Amino acid sequence: MNGENTALCNAVFTNLVYQQLWTETKIVDFGDVSVVCGIPSHKLTNDQNDTETEGDGQASTATEKHFVYPILMHQYKNSGLTMNTIDHVFSQLPNTLKRLTLGIVNDDGTIVYYFIYKGLRKPKKN
Amino acid sequence: MGEKATIYLVGGSQSDDNWSQLVPVLYDIEDIDKIRQHGVAGVLVGTLGGAPQQNVFLGVPLRLMMEEALWLAEAGHAVLQRVTGQDLIHSLEGLHAETLKKWKDEDSAEMGRQLEWKRAKFLQKMKTIRGTNAEAEPCDVIKDRDEQLMKHSIFVETKDISRLAKQYSETVSGLLCQQILAHDKKLRFNYKVYKALRENGYFMSPGARFGGRYVAYPGDPLRYHSHLTVQDARGKEEDIDLLNMINGARLGTSVKKTWVLPGVSSDKEAPDFYSVEWAGFG
Amino acid sequence: MAKRSFGNRLRYKHPLPIEADPVPSLWRNPVQALTWIMDWAMRWKETRIIDVSINQLGQILVCDAWQMKYLWEHGFFGTGQLSRSEPNWQARTMSRLQLEDGNGVNLEAVTDARRRQRLEFKKLRAEFEAKKLKMRQMGIVDEQFQEQERVFLKEKRDKELAFEGDLPHIRETDLELIEGNTVVQLEKLQLLPVEAIFLTYAIPVLRIQLPQLLPSLISEVKCFQDIKRLLEQYVAYHHYRSKGWCVRSGIKFGCDLLLYRRGPPFQHAEYGIMVLDANQSNDYTWYSSAARVVGGAKKQLVLCYVELLVSEEDAVELWNQGKYHALFSSCKIHELLYKRWVAGKNRD
C-alpha cells in the first residue's frame, strides 16, 4: 500500500469515526486493496430485503459490517476509477460481499458515500 | 394474421446504406399488442384522432428503438420490413385497374353499410317521434333531403394500415441485422445491454430525460414503476465520470431508480452491471 | 426567516478576508492619512496572515482555530473536514457529549433525527405493503383498507418533521477526545484548490505564493491537458468571486460551483455552475442529469464555457514561467443558462 493510499484510508477513517460516528471502525488490507470497515451509528437502509429477513423489523443491518473503498476526486483531474477497478476491488474482498461502499473524498473537504452493488439491483421500495 | 409482428423501417431512401438510422415503427394494433407481450412497449408518436389537442395520449404509429426492433427480430417475434417512398410510389404506379376496382368496391361497400345503419337509425327515430299518429305520413320512407344529409355525414376514415405494404416492402434478413449493428458502434454496445436487460424481464423505454440511455421497468409500464436508469454501455477500462455518477445516483435516490452502469468487453457477449445508489449518509 | 438574523449580518459583515479601512480625513488627521497613503504605496500592511499546509492527498488545510473561523466568517472560504460546511465539529461534539449546555438545537443533529424518522415512516409503509400483498394473495381487494392506509401514512408523513431529541450513546473513542471539560479540536478547514489560488493570488491572505502552491497541486506540467481543468475551474471561480458572489463547491448538487448572493447562512444558492471548455460536447444525458439535480434543488443551471484566447503551447509556457496573471487573462468566460422548456406553460 502506498503513502497516498494510506492517507486516503485515514481520511475516510477519521470521517467515519468522528463525523458519521461509526463504531468498530478499522482499516483492513485485502491483498493490494485497503478498505475501511465499520458499523454505522444507526440503521442505514430498510429496503425490502432487509425487512423481509428481519421479521418484525429489528435493526439487524445496523450491526452489519460495511466495507468502504476510498477514492479521491479532484476538481481538476480524473479519478481514474473504471469498472475494471471495481471488479478488482470486489475480487479481493470476501466473495460473499454484494455491496461495496464508495467513499469519495472530494477536494472541497467533504466525503460522500455511495453503495455499489454487483449486477442489477432494484431500488428501495419505500 | 401471421404469428410474427411486422416492424417497418421507415425514413430511408433506396440509395441509403446506413441502416442504423432507419426508424422502426408499427401501425397494426394487433402487432403492437403482440410485441407488448414479448416485453416491448415502444413509444406511441401519432396524434390521437379523438383528442388531437394534447401530447399526453398519443396513438399509432408506435415507434421502437432500433435495439428493440433488432431484438424482436433476433428472438423470432417479428420480421423487419424496409420500406421507402420510392417503392411505394413505384408500386402505386404499377397497380392493376382490377385491383384498384376491387378496393374501390370494398370501400363503397363499407360506406354502404354505414349508410344502411344511418337509415335504420333515422327510421327508428321517426318511429318514436311520430309513433302515435302514424297514418299522417308513412314512416318507412326517407325524403331525398334527409338521404342527402345522411350521405354527407358518412365518415371517411384514414386507415392506419396499408393495403399495399406487402407489395412495396423488402424483408430484412438476419444478415442485414448484423450489418445494421456493424455500422454503429454505440448501437452495437447498447444492443448487448438491451438484450441482457430484456432477457432479465425488463421493459425498456428511452431514458434521456431521466439521465440515461434506458429507463427499465420490472414489467409492463402500464402497471409498474420503473426501477433502473441504465447508462450508455461503456468499455470496462473507460474512466467513470464521478460527478456524473454522483448526479445520477443522487437523482435516483430521490425518484426511486437505481443508477446502473453497464460495461461491455469485446470478448464477452453478456455485459457486466454495477448498480449505484446514495448510501444515505455523508 | 431566521436565516437573516441581525446576528448573522454582524458576524458575516465582511465579504472578503481583507477588511477595508477608509482613508482618514487629511484635514483632521493628517498624520494618519499620510501613513495610510504610505502603506498603500509601499504595501507595508501585512495581509498574508493565514498558514496553510498541504498534505499527501493534495488537501489544502488551515489548522489554527482563529484562522479557520476568520476564513469562514470573511466570505465563507473552506469546509470543515468533519462538518457539512461550517467547521463546527468541536461545538457539535461537545454538545453531543453533554460537556456544555447545547446552545439550542444543533442543525446537524436535527438532520440526522429527520433521516431516522423518515426510515421509521418507510418501515410502516412497508408493513402496509406486506399486508396488502397478503390480502391480494388471498384474492381480496379492500378499498377501505387502502383508504385507511393512505390516511395513516399521510398523518405519519406530516408528523415526520417533529423533532425527537434522542442522541447517540457515547462510545469509548469519544472518551479519548475529552480533555478537561473540553474536546480536542480534530477538525481542519479544507480549502478547494481554486479557493487557495484565489486567497494567494487575488486576495493575498495565505502565507504561501503561487509558485509554491501550484506545483504541490500539479507536480509537472508537460502539456496543456495537465493544467486545463484547474485553469478553467479557477478562471470561473475568480470571475464569480470578483463580481461579488459567494462561490462554493457544487459537489452536493452535482455541479462544479454554487453561487450564493451572500453566503450559506443567508439564503440558498441560486445558481449551479458547470465549467466546460469551449470545445466540450458531452452526451445529452450529461446535461439532462445535471439540470435535473440542480433544478430539483430549485437552482438554475449555468453552463460556463472557458475559451482559451492564446494557443495551448503559449498557455503552458505562461504557466511554467509563472506569468499567472497573463494566463488567467487569456481565458474568456461565456455563460449560457440551461433550462427545461415546457410547451404547456409558455403559451401566453
Place this chain on the structure above:
Amino acid sequence: MSDNEDTFNDSDVDGDELLQDWSLATKFIGNNKSVIPLRGEKDFEPDGTSIQDSLLFKAKKVMFDVLRQPDRGTIVKNQVKAYYDSESHTAIVKSPKGTFTNTIGSPNSNGSLTLQFHEFVYLVERGSVSPIVQIELEHGEEEYLLSLQDVYTLFTSQDELDKFFVYAYLKRMGYIVFPADWKYGKQSSIYDIHTTHNAIIRGGCVHMNRIFNIFTSISFSWLKSWVKTFNSITNFTPTRFASTSAIFQSINNVIPYYIPPKTKEQLLERKSVCNTKSYVSNYQIAFDVWKPNPNFKKSNRYLPDFQIVMHNKNCQNTRFPNLSDFKKIFEQLDHKFSFIDEVDDILEKTTKSNDTRSKTVDKRIDKPTNETNNVHAAKNSKDSYGQSMKRIKLGYRSFLLAVMDCGLVSIIKVSEADFGSENIWYVPPTKQSNKHKAKRPKNNQRPKNR
C-alpha cells in the same frame, strides 16, 4: 387538456414516471371505466397475484380500446383532399377549407394550398385531410386514398421524422409553427432597417448617445487592457484598501468575459460584424414558433416568439452543441427577444444611471428622469440590485433546443447570460457612514482603477 400536459411535466420534475395514464384518456375519449391505476398507484413490481394480473389486463384493454377506435378522418361533407406530389415531396389542397388554413400551408395564386410534407402528415394524423395519390391508368386518372402507414413510408430520413415530431408536438399544444426558411409572405425581422431609421430620426441626442456608447466601450476596453499590462508588468497589488468596493475592483478586471448584445442597436452592430464572416453551421434553425393568437396572419408575420434547433441524441453523426456551435446558433436568431422589453421596463422604473453602455433604448431618452434622482437615491441602489439579479436570471438572446430520443421530445431553453456585467458585491457599513446598514454597489457601476 393543457392541464394534463402541465401536471405531466411537473411530475416529470418530481421524477415521476413519464407514462401515459390511459384511464384519464378515456375521460375525453368516451370510454369511462377507470381501471388504469391513477398516478402514483402503480405497483412496485410484479407480485404474482392474479389480482395484479387482472388489473394489468384491464389497463391494457382500456389502452387498446382507445387505440382501436377508428377516429382518424372526417365526414364526407367536410372532406378535404390533399394530393401528394412525389416530385416536390409536398401535397396540394385544391379547394382548401377549414380553420387550419390560417396557420398551415402556402397559398398559391390559383386558390390552392401547398402543404409541406410535415404539414401534410400532421393534418392526415388529425384526420383533417384525406391523403390522396393520383394514379395514371389506361382509362384516365384515379384517386387512391393512402393509409397512415403509406404516408409514413414517404418520410425520407430520420431527420425529417424528428422535425415532424417536434412540429406536431408544438401544433398539438396550439402553437403556430413554420419552418424557419419558409419563403411565403413577409416576416418581420428584428434587423429591419426602420429601427436604425428611428434612431437617426430621433436625431442629435440619441445619435450622440450611440457614438458615445461606442466610444466608451472602446475606451473602456482600452483602459482595461492598459491596466492589465500595467498590473502584469509591475505585479502591483495594493494591500490596503479604502473600501470593500476597492478590494473587489482590484480583482474585477482579470478575467475577460463575453457580453451579449442587449439592445436593438447592439444587435444591429453585431449583425453587421457577423455578416462579414461567413458562418457555416451544423445547426440550423428548424422552426419559427408563435404563441397561439387568433390575429396571426401568415402572409404578414410578426416576429416569432421562439426559434427551434434540433438535436438527435442517438444519431452517430451528431453531437450536442459546443460553444462555437452555440455562438453560430445565436448569430442566426431573429425573433422577439423579450429582454429588449425588459430593458425598457427597467429603464422606466429606474432613474438614469451612471452607466451609459446598455441604456440606449431610444424611446426612453426624452422621459424626465432627473427629478427623481436624488429623492430615491437610497431606494434605487436596492432596486438596481434587484434588477441586476433579474437581468442575470432572464438572460438575453435565447433559443429552444429540441432533443430527440427515439420519438420522445425534450425541449431546452438556452439563453445567453451575463454575470460579468453585474457587480452584486456587498459593501459593509463603515464607522463614518452608519446611515445605511448594508449597501450594494450602484447598478452597473463600472470599476474604476486607481
